[in-house]
Amino acid sequence: MLATGHDPEQASEYFRGHEDEIKIAAINSSGSVTLFREVDAIVKLSAVLSANGVFNRLLKTGGTAYHSHHMIPLGSDYSKMLAGGLERVMELGLSDERQRYPRISWASSVTPDKGQSDLTVTASYLRVSLESPGRFSKAVLNLVSSESHPIDVLVKIGPHGALKSPLDQIFKSLGKSIPSASSLRRKEDGRISLLHLAGTLFGLNAEIELAYTNAVDEPRGTGLNLVHGCTAIDLPPYQYTYGPIPFSLLLHICLAIVAASEAYYWFPEPLRITGYSLRNVAIKTALKIPEDDYGVDIILSMELVDTATAKLPTWSSFSVSSVVRDSNEWTEHCAGFVKVKPPSPKK
Known part of the structure:
Protein backbone atom coordinates (compact mmCIF):
# COMPACT_ATOMS: atom_id res chain seq x y z
CA MET A 1 0.00 0.00 0.00
CA PRO A 219 -1.96 -8.46 41.11
CA ARG A 220 -4.03 -9.23 44.19
CA GLY A 221 -6.06 -12.41 44.32
CA THR A 222 -8.11 -12.62 41.14
CA GLY A 223 -7.96 -8.89 40.48
CA LEU A 224 -5.63 -5.92 40.41
CA ASN A 225 -4.75 -3.43 43.11
CA LEU A 226 -3.63 0.12 42.37
CA VAL A 227 -0.32 0.98 44.03
CA HIS A 228 0.53 4.66 44.42
CA GLY A 229 3.91 6.21 45.03
CA CYS A 230 4.93 8.11 48.14
CA THR A 231 6.52 11.49 48.74
CA ALA A 232 10.32 11.39 48.51
CA ILE A 233 11.75 12.98 51.66
CA ASP A 234 15.46 12.23 51.26
CA LEU A 235 16.29 14.05 48.03
CA PRO A 236 19.54 16.04 48.00
CA PRO A 237 19.17 19.81 48.47
CA TYR A 238 18.95 21.94 45.36
CA GLN A 239 18.77 25.63 44.64
CA TYR A 240 15.75 27.26 43.12
CA THR A 241 14.60 30.83 43.31
CA TYR A 242 10.89 31.18 43.81
CA GLY A 243 9.68 34.49 42.46
CA PRO A 244 6.36 36.28 42.58
CA ILE A 245 3.91 35.89 39.72
CA PRO A 246 4.39 38.92 37.44
CA PHE A 247 1.58 41.44 37.86
CA SER A 248 1.34 41.80 34.09
CA LEU A 249 0.48 38.08 33.76
CA LEU A 250 -2.45 38.49 36.14
CA LEU A 251 -3.51 41.57 34.19
CA HIS A 252 -3.49 39.70 30.89
CA ILE A 253 -5.49 36.79 32.32
CA CYS A 254 -8.04 39.15 33.88
CA LEU A 255 -8.46 40.93 30.56
CA ALA A 256 -9.04 37.62 28.77
CA ILE A 257 -11.57 36.43 31.36
CA VAL A 258 -13.53 39.69 31.31
CA ALA A 259 -13.59 39.73 27.51
CA ALA A 260 -14.71 36.08 27.36
CA SER A 261 -17.51 36.84 29.82
CA GLU A 262 -18.70 39.86 27.85
CA ALA A 263 -18.66 37.89 24.59
CA TYR A 264 -20.55 34.98 26.16
CA TYR A 265 -23.36 37.18 27.46
CA TRP A 266 -24.06 38.32 23.92
CA PHE A 267 -25.45 34.85 23.18
CA PRO A 268 -29.24 34.47 23.29
CA GLU A 269 -30.31 33.08 26.68
CA PRO A 270 -26.84 32.85 28.24
CA LEU A 271 -26.43 30.65 31.32
CA ARG A 272 -24.66 31.43 34.57
CA ILE A 273 -20.88 31.24 34.24
CA THR A 274 -19.42 28.81 36.78
CA GLY A 275 -15.76 29.07 35.85
CA TYR A 276 -13.13 29.60 33.19
CA SER A 277 -10.51 27.49 31.44
CA LEU A 278 -7.20 28.74 30.05
CA ARG A 279 -4.71 26.87 27.90
CA ASN A 280 -1.49 27.50 26.00
CA VAL A 281 -1.06 30.89 27.67
CA ALA A 282 2.29 32.34 26.64
CA ILE A 283 3.99 35.43 28.05
CA LYS A 284 5.99 36.84 25.17
CA THR A 285 7.16 40.30 26.23
CA ALA A 286 7.05 42.11 29.56
CA LEU A 287 4.62 45.00 29.71
CA LYS A 288 6.50 48.18 30.59
CA ILE A 289 4.41 51.09 31.81
CA PRO A 290 6.19 54.43 31.32
CA GLU A 291 6.40 56.74 34.31
CA ASP A 292 4.64 59.71 32.74
CA ASP A 293 1.15 61.15 32.43
CA TYR A 294 0.35 59.29 29.22
CA GLY A 295 0.82 55.64 30.16
CA VAL A 296 0.40 53.01 27.49
CA ASP A 297 -2.47 51.88 25.26
CA ILE A 298 -3.40 48.21 25.65
CA ILE A 299 -5.62 46.29 23.23
CA LEU A 300 -7.02 42.79 23.62
CA SER A 301 -8.01 40.88 20.49
CA MET A 302 -10.29 37.85 20.79
CA GLU A 303 -11.72 35.44 18.24
CA LEU A 304 -13.81 32.28 18.47
CA VAL A 305 -11.97 29.29 17.03
CA ASP A 306 -15.17 27.32 16.39
CA THR A 307 -18.95 27.61 16.32
CA ALA A 308 -20.38 28.14 19.80
CA THR A 309 -23.72 28.47 21.58
CA ALA A 310 -24.75 29.50 25.08
CA LYS A 311 -25.06 25.86 26.13
CA LEU A 312 -21.92 24.74 24.30
CA PRO A 313 -19.29 27.50 24.46
CA THR A 314 -15.99 26.89 22.74
CA TRP A 315 -12.42 28.18 22.99
CA SER A 316 -11.54 31.73 22.02
CA SER A 317 -8.04 32.80 21.10
CA PHE A 318 -6.85 36.02 22.69
CA SER A 319 -3.88 38.33 22.33
CA VAL A 320 -2.84 41.31 24.47
CA SER A 321 -0.76 44.01 22.77
CA SER A 322 0.33 47.56 23.54
CA VAL A 323 1.60 50.63 21.73
CA VAL A 324 3.56 53.47 23.28
CA ARG A 325 2.83 57.14 22.64
CA ASP A 326 4.15 58.66 19.40
CA SER A 327 4.83 55.20 17.96
CA ASN A 328 3.06 52.91 15.50
CA GLU A 329 4.89 49.83 16.70
CA TRP A 330 2.72 47.27 18.49
CA THR A 331 4.15 44.74 20.92
CA GLU A 332 2.38 41.46 21.71
CA HIS A 333 2.70 40.60 25.39
CA CYS A 334 0.49 37.59 25.91
CA ALA A 335 -1.51 35.09 23.84
CA GLY A 336 -3.52 31.97 24.55
CA PHE A 337 -6.99 30.47 24.67
CA VAL A 338 -9.85 31.03 27.11
CA LYS A 339 -13.28 29.42 27.51
CA VAL A 340 -16.17 30.07 29.87
CA LYS A 341 -17.83 27.19 31.74
CA PRO A 342 -21.63 27.15 32.04
CA PRO A 343 -23.36 24.82 34.54
CA SER A 344 -23.00 21.12 33.71
CA PRO A 345 -26.15 19.62 32.16
CA LYS A 346 -28.29 17.69 34.61
CA LYS A 347 -28.13 13.92 34.16
Missing part, protein backbone atom coordinates in the same frame (compact mmCIF):
# COMPACT_ATOMS: atom_id res chain seq x y z
CA LEU A 2 1.18 3.50 -0.79
CA ALA A 3 0.29 6.82 0.85
CA THR A 4 0.47 9.75 -1.58
CA GLY A 5 0.19 13.51 -1.35
CA HIS A 6 -2.60 13.83 -3.91
CA ASP A 7 -6.34 14.25 -3.95
CA PRO A 8 -8.29 11.34 -5.54
CA GLU A 9 -8.52 12.98 -8.97
CA GLN A 10 -4.81 13.79 -9.14
CA ALA A 11 -3.88 10.31 -7.95
CA SER A 12 -6.06 8.67 -10.60
CA GLU A 13 -3.96 10.34 -13.32
CA TYR A 14 -1.07 8.05 -12.40
CA PHE A 15 -3.00 4.85 -12.97
CA ARG A 16 -5.31 5.86 -15.79
CA GLY A 17 -5.88 2.79 -17.93
CA HIS A 18 -4.89 0.51 -15.04
CA GLU A 19 -7.96 0.98 -12.87
CA ASP A 20 -8.34 -2.79 -12.47
CA GLU A 21 -4.81 -3.04 -11.05
CA ILE A 22 -4.54 0.08 -8.89
CA LYS A 23 -7.33 1.33 -6.66
CA ILE A 24 -7.85 3.83 -3.88
CA ALA A 25 -7.88 2.17 -0.46
CA ALA A 26 -8.51 5.29 1.62
CA ILE A 27 -9.29 8.97 1.16
CA ASN A 28 -7.54 10.58 4.11
CA SER A 29 -7.95 14.26 3.22
CA SER A 30 -8.21 16.57 0.22
CA GLY A 31 -4.46 16.14 -0.25
CA SER A 32 -3.82 12.57 0.88
CA VAL A 33 -4.96 9.20 -0.46
CA THR A 34 -3.77 5.63 0.03
CA LEU A 35 -3.40 3.35 -2.99
CA PHE A 36 -3.05 -0.42 -3.23
CA ARG A 37 -1.60 -2.69 -5.88
CA GLU A 38 0.62 -5.76 -6.07
CA VAL A 39 3.86 -5.23 -4.13
CA ASP A 40 6.22 -5.02 -7.12
CA ALA A 41 3.89 -2.68 -8.98
CA ILE A 42 3.38 -0.40 -5.99
CA VAL A 43 7.16 -0.03 -5.62
CA LYS A 44 7.40 1.03 -9.28
CA LEU A 45 4.55 3.51 -8.81
CA SER A 46 6.37 4.95 -5.79
CA ALA A 47 9.46 5.52 -7.94
CA VAL A 48 7.37 7.32 -10.59
CA LEU A 49 5.78 9.59 -8.00
CA SER A 50 9.15 10.37 -6.43
CA ALA A 51 10.59 11.24 -9.85
CA ASN A 52 7.73 13.72 -10.30
CA GLY A 53 8.34 15.29 -6.90
CA VAL A 54 5.13 13.89 -5.38
CA PHE A 55 5.20 12.92 -1.72
CA ASN A 56 4.63 9.20 -1.19
CA ARG A 57 5.41 6.59 1.45
CA LEU A 58 5.24 2.81 1.31
CA LEU A 59 3.13 1.55 4.20
CA LYS A 60 4.35 -1.36 6.29
CA THR A 61 1.35 -3.68 6.10
CA GLY A 62 3.22 -6.92 5.54
CA GLY A 63 2.13 -6.95 1.91
CA THR A 64 -1.54 -6.96 2.88
CA ALA A 65 -3.90 -4.55 1.09
CA TYR A 66 -6.52 -3.68 3.67
CA HIS A 67 -9.73 -1.87 2.66
CA SER A 68 -9.69 -3.52 -0.76
CA HIS A 69 -11.08 -6.46 -2.73
CA HIS A 70 -7.96 -8.40 -1.69
CA MET A 71 -9.73 -8.92 1.63
CA ILE A 72 -12.85 -10.51 0.11
CA PRO A 73 -11.48 -14.10 0.32
CA LEU A 74 -11.03 -13.55 4.07
CA GLY A 75 -14.36 -11.81 4.56
CA SER A 76 -16.50 -14.84 5.32
CA ASP A 77 -14.14 -16.33 7.93
CA TYR A 78 -13.48 -12.88 9.37
CA SER A 79 -17.21 -12.24 9.79
CA LYS A 80 -17.81 -15.65 11.39
CA MET A 81 -15.00 -15.16 13.91
CA LEU A 82 -16.25 -11.70 14.81
CA ALA A 83 -19.81 -12.95 15.22
CA GLY A 84 -18.58 -15.76 17.45
CA GLY A 85 -16.56 -13.33 19.52
CA LEU A 86 -19.52 -10.99 19.95
CA GLU A 87 -21.73 -13.89 21.01
CA ARG A 88 -19.14 -14.92 23.59
CA VAL A 89 -19.05 -11.37 24.94
CA MET A 90 -22.83 -11.49 25.33
CA GLU A 91 -22.64 -14.85 27.13
CA LEU A 92 -20.12 -13.46 29.62
CA GLY A 93 -22.40 -10.53 30.36
CA LEU A 94 -19.82 -8.03 29.16
CA SER A 95 -22.25 -6.32 26.80
CA ASP A 96 -24.83 -5.31 29.38
CA GLU A 97 -26.45 -2.05 28.29
CA ARG A 98 -26.55 -0.91 31.93
CA GLN A 99 -22.74 -1.03 32.12
CA ARG A 100 -22.12 0.98 28.97
CA TYR A 101 -21.46 4.66 28.60
CA PRO A 102 -24.39 6.63 27.16
CA ARG A 103 -24.70 6.00 23.45
CA ILE A 104 -23.43 8.90 21.37
CA SER A 105 -23.58 9.72 17.69
CA TRP A 106 -20.62 8.80 15.57
CA ALA A 107 -19.36 9.44 12.05
CA SER A 108 -18.62 6.27 10.11
CA SER A 109 -15.82 6.07 7.54
CA VAL A 110 -17.72 3.19 5.90
CA THR A 111 -21.04 5.03 5.44
CA PRO A 112 -20.08 8.71 5.83
CA ASP A 113 -22.92 9.90 3.58
CA LYS A 114 -25.33 9.03 6.38
CA GLY A 115 -23.75 11.74 8.53
CA GLN A 116 -23.74 11.10 12.26
CA SER A 117 -25.90 8.25 13.45
CA ASP A 118 -26.41 5.70 16.20
CA LEU A 119 -25.19 2.84 14.02
CA THR A 120 -24.48 -0.37 15.90
CA VAL A 121 -21.19 -2.07 15.06
CA THR A 122 -21.85 -5.62 13.89
CA ALA A 123 -19.72 -8.33 12.33
CA SER A 124 -21.13 -7.52 8.89
CA TYR A 125 -20.28 -3.83 9.32
CA LEU A 126 -16.67 -4.63 10.22
CA ARG A 127 -16.43 -6.95 7.22
CA VAL A 128 -17.56 -4.16 4.90
CA SER A 129 -14.95 -1.90 6.52
CA LEU A 130 -12.23 -4.46 5.80
CA GLU A 131 -13.22 -4.88 2.15
CA SER A 132 -14.12 -1.28 1.22
CA PRO A 133 -12.11 1.94 0.80
CA GLY A 134 -11.92 3.98 3.99
CA ARG A 135 -13.51 7.43 3.62
CA PHE A 136 -11.68 8.97 6.55
CA SER A 137 -11.82 12.52 5.22
CA LYS A 138 -15.61 12.57 4.86
CA ALA A 139 -16.10 11.01 8.30
CA VAL A 140 -13.89 13.60 10.00
CA LEU A 141 -15.62 16.43 8.14
CA ASN A 142 -18.98 15.16 9.41
CA LEU A 143 -17.59 14.89 12.92
CA VAL A 144 -15.99 18.31 13.29
CA SER A 145 -18.72 20.15 11.39
CA SER A 146 -21.41 19.15 13.86
CA GLU A 147 -22.99 22.12 15.65
CA SER A 148 -24.66 19.92 18.28
CA HIS A 149 -21.41 18.18 19.30
CA PRO A 150 -18.50 20.66 19.20
CA ILE A 151 -15.08 19.00 19.24
CA ASP A 152 -12.36 20.19 21.65
CA VAL A 153 -9.77 17.53 20.84
CA LEU A 154 -9.49 14.42 18.66
CA VAL A 155 -7.86 11.25 20.01
CA LYS A 156 -6.75 8.54 17.60
CA ILE A 157 -7.18 5.06 19.03
CA GLY A 158 -4.89 2.97 16.87
CA PRO A 159 -1.35 1.84 16.09
CA HIS A 160 0.14 5.31 15.74
CA GLY A 161 -0.62 8.87 14.74
CA ALA A 162 -0.02 8.38 11.02
CA LEU A 163 -3.09 10.42 10.08
CA LYS A 164 -2.04 13.58 11.90
CA SER A 165 -1.08 15.37 8.67
CA PRO A 166 -4.41 14.57 6.94
CA LEU A 167 -6.22 15.75 10.07
CA ASP A 168 -4.35 19.06 9.98
CA GLN A 169 -5.24 19.44 6.29
CA ILE A 170 -8.93 18.85 7.04
CA PHE A 171 -8.92 21.37 9.91
CA LYS A 172 -7.16 23.93 7.73
CA SER A 173 -9.75 23.52 4.96
CA LEU A 174 -12.46 24.30 7.53
CA GLY A 175 -10.57 27.22 9.03
CA LYS A 176 -10.44 25.46 12.41
CA SER A 177 -7.70 24.69 14.89
CA ILE A 178 -8.40 21.48 16.80
CA PRO A 179 -5.67 19.69 18.77
CA SER A 180 -5.23 15.98 18.14
CA ALA A 181 -3.39 13.24 20.01
CA SER A 182 -2.64 9.56 19.51
CA SER A 183 -2.98 6.70 21.97
CA LEU A 184 0.12 4.94 20.64
CA ARG A 185 3.36 6.06 19.03
CA ARG A 186 5.53 4.16 16.60
CA LYS A 187 8.52 2.39 18.21
CA GLU A 188 7.55 3.52 21.72
CA ASP A 189 6.45 1.52 24.75
CA GLY A 190 2.65 1.55 24.73
CA ARG A 191 2.52 2.44 28.43
CA ILE A 192 4.63 5.53 27.85
CA SER A 193 2.47 6.51 24.87
CA LEU A 194 -0.68 6.33 26.98
CA LEU A 195 0.93 8.41 29.72
CA HIS A 196 1.86 11.01 27.10
CA LEU A 197 -1.77 10.98 25.94
CA ALA A 198 -3.06 11.45 29.49
CA GLY A 199 -0.67 14.36 30.00
CA THR A 200 -1.72 15.95 26.71
CA LEU A 201 -5.41 15.68 27.58
CA PHE A 202 -4.79 17.02 31.08
CA GLY A 203 -2.98 20.00 29.54
CA LEU A 204 -6.08 20.59 27.39
CA ASN A 205 -8.27 20.71 30.53
CA ALA A 206 -9.84 17.29 30.00
CA GLU A 207 -11.03 15.46 33.11
CA ILE A 208 -8.20 13.01 33.78
CA GLU A 209 -8.03 10.92 36.96
CA LEU A 210 -4.35 11.50 37.73
CA ALA A 211 -4.50 9.23 40.78
CA TYR A 212 -5.31 6.28 38.52
CA THR A 213 -3.02 7.46 35.73
CA ASN A 214 0.04 7.59 37.99
CA ALA A 215 -0.70 4.33 39.79
CA VAL A 216 0.86 0.93 39.09
CA ASP A 217 -1.19 -2.26 38.76
CA GLU A 218 -0.33 -4.99 41.24
